[in-house]
Amino acid sequence: MFMHLAQPQTAAHETPPKTISFEIVNLSRRRFVKGASGAAFTLAIAACAPNKPSTVSEAVAPIPDNSAVASGPLVFISIAADGRTQITNPRSEMGQQVITTVAQMIADELEVAWDKLEIKQAVGDAKYGDQNTDGSTSVRNHFKRFRMAGASMRQMLTQAAANEWGVDISECSSELGVIKHSSGKTLTYGDVAAAASQLEVPAEDSVKLKSRKEWRYIGKDQTSFTIPDVIRGKGTYGIDVRVPNMLYAVVARPPTVFGRIKSLNDRAALAVRGVTKVIRLPDPQGEAAAFQQLGGVAVIATDTWAAIQGREALEIEWEAGANGNYDSESYGRQLRATARKSGAVKLKRGDVAAAMEGAAKTVTAEYYAAHLSQSPMEPPSATAQWTDGKVECWACTQNPQAARSTVAAICGIPEEDVTIHVTLLGGGFGRKSKPDFIVEAALIAREAGAPVKVTWTREDDVRHGYFHAVSAQYMQAGLDAAGKPTAMLHRTVFPSINSTFGPADEGSNFELSLGATDAPWAVPNLQVEVGKAKAHIRIGWLRSVANVYHAFANQSFAAELAEAAGQDPKDYLLAMIGSDRQIDLSKDGVTYPNYGASLEEHPIDTARMKAVLNKVADMAKWGRDVPDGHGLGISVHRSFLSYVATAIEVAVDAEGKISFPGIWVAVDAGTVVNPANTKVQMEGGTLYGISNALYGEITAKNGVVEQGNFPDWRVMRINESPHKVEVHIMESDAPPGGVGEPGTPTAAPALANAIFAATGQRLRSLPLLGQNDRLKMTKEG
Amino acid sequence: MAITLKINGKNKSVDAAEGTPLLWVLRDHMGLTGTKFGCGVAQCGACTVHVDGVPIRSCITAHEDVEGSDVTTIEAASGKVADAIRAAWEELAVPQCGYCQAGQIMSAINLLETNKSPTDDDIDNAMSGNICRCATYVRIRAAIKDAAKSV
CATH class of the missing domain: 3.30.365.10 (Aldehyde oxidase/xanthine dehydrogenase, molybdopterin binding domain)
Incomplete structure (x- = not known):
């Protein structure tokens, strides 16, 4: 009787999402009932879909409601007798569509129909594993775990059906919530959920994950669970x-x-x-x-x-x-002065000083980037x-x-x-x-x-934040007669996030690994140094963290060297990255955290980096003639295990007003769970980066932050926004990288490089505009 | 002293201090939390509601000033234009975090109700008071154009 369920479904992404529920919705209507396990649990209340009942029915959990389960795969899944499947999402939804993405990973391996899904939001509890939704980790760190949860549950359900039939599990298969025996008999997941709940969770090595070509939801553009609520004023923040x-x-x-x-x-x-x-x-x-x-x-x-x-x-x-003496202006001057002097050596390759001596030409540049506030729209x-x-x-x-x-x-x-x-x-x-x-x-x-x-009012948010660090960087390179870099020195100085948690007066290895020590340069003599800087306001992480200023300096400087060498910036950048290889930073004395991932699984792969760079150059038709006042800029960066290249075409009019005829992004995030949403994140990450680069500046005087609200803490508005951001996702079988943050670091350098191409003006200090609407058209950076 | 406000077609009695912005009356007194607080100074548009069909920033509008007017919030925004906007918003997956989107949608509805085929400049003028920190602007613009075609 359930055979019809096993028929091929319409394309997965056409199936509308069902309900999403948050325990917090309307507390006055909260229900407590007894689950099958006997433990009291809170029923999630459906927050969306007006035609849906306002509560999930009380029969939701023949498999013990996951709030009563200690750990393991069951913690994320419960199945009702009628087949409705509740997925508990342990990650925080902030617009990256993590609810949908988590559901895709679990439901794919569970082999359950998309319209049977209901989502419950997890409370904070170690039994869910890591819930810190930060560092673009929800897919890259949990891709296997969530799929294993689904696959383990599928195996238990299949085993329960096999037990009921008195057959071996090898004679059974399952598809979209229906278990089938080779004789043609069927049972639904709902039929066997209660029996399955009595079984042991299978050992990890006995659980088989699908092959890539069997994926039903992973890699597909599943539509968002949250958007239907949000556009009706129903989402509960x-x-x-x-x-x-x-x-x-x-x-x-x-x-x-x-x-x-x-x-x-x-x-x-x-x-x-x-x-x-x-x-x-x-x-x-x-x-x-x-x-x-x-x-x-x-x-x-x-x-x-x-x-x-x-x-x-x-x-x-x-x-x-x-902290009452903190003055960000004099502090900024001090950071710059520190960056001009030797600091603690954190990466050493070859002999930079000697190579600099022997260089045909040396180039130096100083970069600066102001404090920023994350300022999410909801304070x-x-x-x-x-x-x-x-x-x-x-x-x-x-x-x-x-x-x-x-x-x-x-x-x-x-x-x-x-x-x-x-x-x-x-x-x-x-x-x-x-x-x-x-x-x-x-x-x-x-x-x-x-x-x-x-x-928190907006003023509270802007004045009392955990601010993105202000930074000064000093870059020096020695070029040979052909214009090729033979030596490079990168000094970076910024108050460390560690200062928020304990004594710390210089950037940490973690922060340096975000775009400084892991710069891909194939330069025989390379040195990265860090200088001292004490913090006087709370320093915290902001989307892509230290990658923002490190990529700004490194990728701007590469374009400056191309200019000094009289070469095309894209070709020069490719040459600076050098041959196809996996970079081994341990040879340079660096203990590289690699975003918490193993280097075997996630090497620093220059071939992938060059591939996105070449791709974005194609997308932007790099090398073409552009109208007067236009310029193309390009940059590439690896962060959160993903590779992103950005090309920006700017138009700068005679008064210095900037517009964006085109923006192109190529991303290699390895295996992508939701391509449509990955594109959205690249768009958003790019514009977040451009907004901060153009306008973002938090200053302090007498220890007090001077900005308070959107008039003086400026963010991009629609009239200042590009009209289009074209994104290409590289086909890849590599393990997943991050998606939420990697779109941001390349934005600022691509923008500064584009402005240079358009105007001949090299801007080395962020923000580029601040409170102004026009670039100051001087020859000074 | 309590006054009566007409919110989403229903008369509601409100007893809030004089000068209390409509935003907080909606959110705290009536539980209509779809209208959002973003800045409190009419700079971000998250609090946009319609008063007699016209978008206003409820964070700087004293509630007593809308006595006798029809107030419509995101929860009750309806009609052909609202449907077209929501359909386009969903189709193009405009919202990311979604927090500003109630205000964006209320501004966009009024734009299309008063201008059937807005140009890019018209969109800039009507929408530049609504900040989106996720920067969904590219899709907002496209969705407004799509919705305009379908109305």
């Missing part, structure tokens, strides 16, 4: 969470990091209509801000506006503390509710396990007493990996004796 009897809070944070309250007068604040309470947050402890709250004063009210008004009425005198927001000494939090977090452990540590309770529900994230870009705002919510709600939502 962190800031949208509502809990019965909830209050609303905003926080007046010390303007300087580790600043403290000298005096507080809250009388006027308490007189604001709707304000119910004003509380002092504990000051952060120790030397490192890490994920701690920043301290300050919380104003709690009956709505967000009243809380904001109450905060305005606070009279606070602050003590600036040790940080979290809601907390305490019950009997335990706290439940709902938040737009990229890292729910860190949120859980940090809240537990700071509130002084065991981790088991902290539940972190993950909402949709209105953008993350690295900001929401840091759970300081969730800690605030937990502390404030405990003090308030009521559930509280903490909202």
Whole structure:
């Protein structure tokens, strides 16, 4: 009777996605029921599809609901008697379509129909493995694990059917939720789910994964689970969470990091209509801000506006503390000066000094890039509710396990007493990996004796961020008579992310490995050095992290050397990368982290790098004549195990106004799970990079960040955006690389190189425009 | 003192402090969280709603100022143009994180309701007040053009 289910389906990508559910949706309607395992579990409430019932039926989990399972593949999958299949997504959805991607990996190996899928969002719990949605890792680090979960479950279901029939499993096959015996008998997954749940999870080596050509969803353009909700105003983001009897809070944070309250007068604040309470947050402890709250004063009210008004009425005198002298302008000058002097050698190949001496020509250049704010459109927001000494939090977090452990540590309770529900994230870009705002919510709600939502205003987000590091870099190269580089020196100076977590006064090996020590140069004498720089504001990671400034310097400098040698920048760049090879940095004294991956699986492969470069040159018709005022720029970079080349055509008019006649991106991300979405991420990553390169600049004076909102913290708008970004994905069987971040690093250098080609002006300092609308047409960089 | 606002075709009683922006009345008092907070100073457009069919930034509009007007939020935006916009948004997979998209869609609906075949300049003028940090602008532009064709 289920044979019809085994018929070939329409193309997978035409099947509409079904429901997605987040536990946080509408808490007043939360249901608790008994699962088959006897453990109480929270039923996910369908948040989408208006024609769907508002709750998942109570029979969802003959295979124990995965919230009750300790670990292993079952943690991600439960199957109802009617065949509906619930996938628990452990990763955070911030627009990279990770829900869809995770579903593709699991459902493919599980061999289940796409329209049977329902998605549940996991809470923060180590049983789900790594949940830190950061470093473009969701596919590249978990490709096998998610497929194994699906395949293991498929094998258990098939075994259960074989047991029921009294036959050997080898006589059974399964397709789209139907198990078939060679005699023609069939059972559905739903029929055998309860029996399968009693079986042992098969040993990993006994589980066979599909071959590539058997993939049903992987490599296909499955449509998004979240978009149908989002365009109807239904997606629940962190800031949208509502809990019965909830209050609303905003926080007046010390303007300087580790600043403290000298005096507080809250009388006027308490007189604001709707304000119910004003509380002092504990000051952060120790030397490192890490994920701690920043301290300050919380104003709690009956709505967000009243809380904001109450905060305005606070009279606070602050003590600036040790960071009160931070002045980013003089700091920038200091960084540049440091970069001109020798630093600690982190990569050494050959003898740079001697080769420089013997060079026919030397070229030097200094690059600078300002602090940036991630500024996701949804500012940080979290809601907390305490019950009997335990706290439940709902938040737009990229890292729910860190949120859980940090809240537990700071509130002084065991981790088991902290539940972190993950909402949709209105953008993350690295900001929401840091759970300081969730800690605030937990502390404030405990003090308030009521559930509280903490909202960061835009000013809070821009002023109190974990900023992308400001950087200065000094590059020097020696060229031989033919213009070929024989020596290269790269000095990089920036406050390290490590400074946020402990004492650190120079860039870490991790940060140097993002585009500095792993530059692909086939130069016989090469040296990378790092200089000292102390941090005075919180430094954090932003989409593609140190790759942003390292690729900017390296890829701009390559074009400068081409110019000095009188050669074509693309051909010169190819020559600098050199022969097809796998780069072994250990020979140069570098312990290369390689984004946490093995070098056997993910070597630094110059052939792949050159292939994307050649491809993008073809796409842009590199070498063609362009109109006056136009210029083509090109760059290539490997980050997060993927290779991206970008070509940009700019047009710069007589007044210095920039537009983008064309942008082309070629990406080799190895095996790609969702090509359509990979293209979207390349578009977004490219424009994020261009926006930051053109406008992004956070400055500080007296330890206080000077920008506050979109008028002065500038980001790209539609009238400033290119009209088209053409993306090509290289066919590849290689293991997956990252997709969310690698589109960003090549944008800034391709742009600067294009502006040089258009105007003859070499720009070495980011942002290129800042608050201006026109390039300053000088001959100085 | 409570006043009555007409939100999505229904009369709702609201008791918020005078001057409270419509945004927070919608979100905190009525639970209509589809309208988003992005900047609070009318710079990003995430809070865009229609008041008597005209897009406004609800973050700087005092709620009492819309007494007697029809307020429409993303949750209730409907009609031929809204359907065409949503269909194009879905077809071209415009949203990434999606947070700004309610505002983008509310601005785009008004654009197409007042201009059946907008030029690139028209799109720039109507949409440049709506920031998208995921930078979905290429697809927003294309989706508006597709939707215009289908209306």
